[in-house]
Amino acid sequence: MNEEIKRQLQEAAEAHEPNRARILARVERGVADPSLRHRTPSVARSWPRAAVVAVIAAAILATGGLAAAVAAMGGAPTPPATAPKHTVPSPTVPSRTVTSAPTPSTRTTTTGPAPTTTSHSTRPTPPADSRIKDGPLWSEGSLDVHSTIYWAQSNLTLKTTEPLTSLTVELRIAQTGDVRSTGNWQTLPSDDFTVTVQESDGALLYRWVLKPGRTVPAAQHVFAGQYNHATGVRKVKQDSYHVHAESSGRSAAVWGGFAPTR
Known part of the structure; x- marks a missing residue:
């Protein structure tokens, strides 16, 4: 940024003095205007008018001063950090592991050796002196x-x-x-x-x-x-x-x- 411009802005910010009387008058008129009452929160309506005016004026003065200081430093005001949202952790549902039942193994039955069959002729052998x-x-x-x-x-x-x-x-x-x-x-x-x-x-x-x-x-x-x-x-x-x-x-x-x- 040009040093001359920066210097001029800084001098202007230092020379700025908010007109307190004018601000209070504007706030007073705003509070007295019936058309604006429906926009005022219920809590503000319950307070005395003087207290409301004082709070608003103080906020405006503080804001004006902050803006002037920021302008003098040559940058836009940095928005306040947003408070992190409190995230309610969702309940952890334990994962359910489904284990399939093991397939029954084929049971192997061990048997002994097959019975030995003695081979015999289907017909008996006739005696040597026979004629069949x-x-x-x-x-x-x-x-x-x-x-x-x-x-x-x-x-x-x-x-x-x-x-x-x-x-x-x-x-x-x-x-x-x-x-x-x-x-x-x-x-x-x-x-x-x-x-x-x-x-x-x-x-x-x-x-x-x-x-x-x-x-x-x-x-x-x-x-x-x-x-x-x-x-x-x-x-x-x-x-x-x-x-x-x-x-x-x-x-x-x-x-x-x-x-x-x-």
Whole structure:
């Protein structure tokens, strides 16, 4: 700023003297004016008029003096610092952490090794001196799996590919001690056969003979002899079967032994 101008402003500020009488007169007229009363706060109206005039005059004089001093210093008055607003902190809401439930892990069940299955032939091995096939016939002898140490059942499975017009089936169960018949059965109609059970040459002999005029159809059939025996696992080495049949004018025969249960 030009030093000359600054000096002149400073001298003018120092020479300025507010006209107290004129200011008080203006305030008095303002207070007495009815049109301005509605703008006066209720608190000011309740005070005596003289007190109000004195307060306003003092404020004007103070303000005038402050303005003159600021002008003399060559700058606009700096507004008073605004008091910081008191901010009421909002209540802190604790954050809610949602933890998902852990996914249940797949439970691994450890099992022992798979049971070992002993491989067996689906059909028992016939004795060396047997003939299990002949013409339309096929045969197999075995000890029933439900046999016990006191009781047993010997099964003969017979298959024919042609109808049979004559058939005789014999099961020989060696007398190894206390062998006694408890029954017998066959899958063919019982009325088609004459069945006998007797002791013969140290063995219990079951015999089925097809009645005259009856026919055995081409299919698989079973003949079974049941018996008690001495306590212990049944020994079948001495047991045997024999089958004789006729079909279409020709004869066929098969024989063999019984394989033990496995």
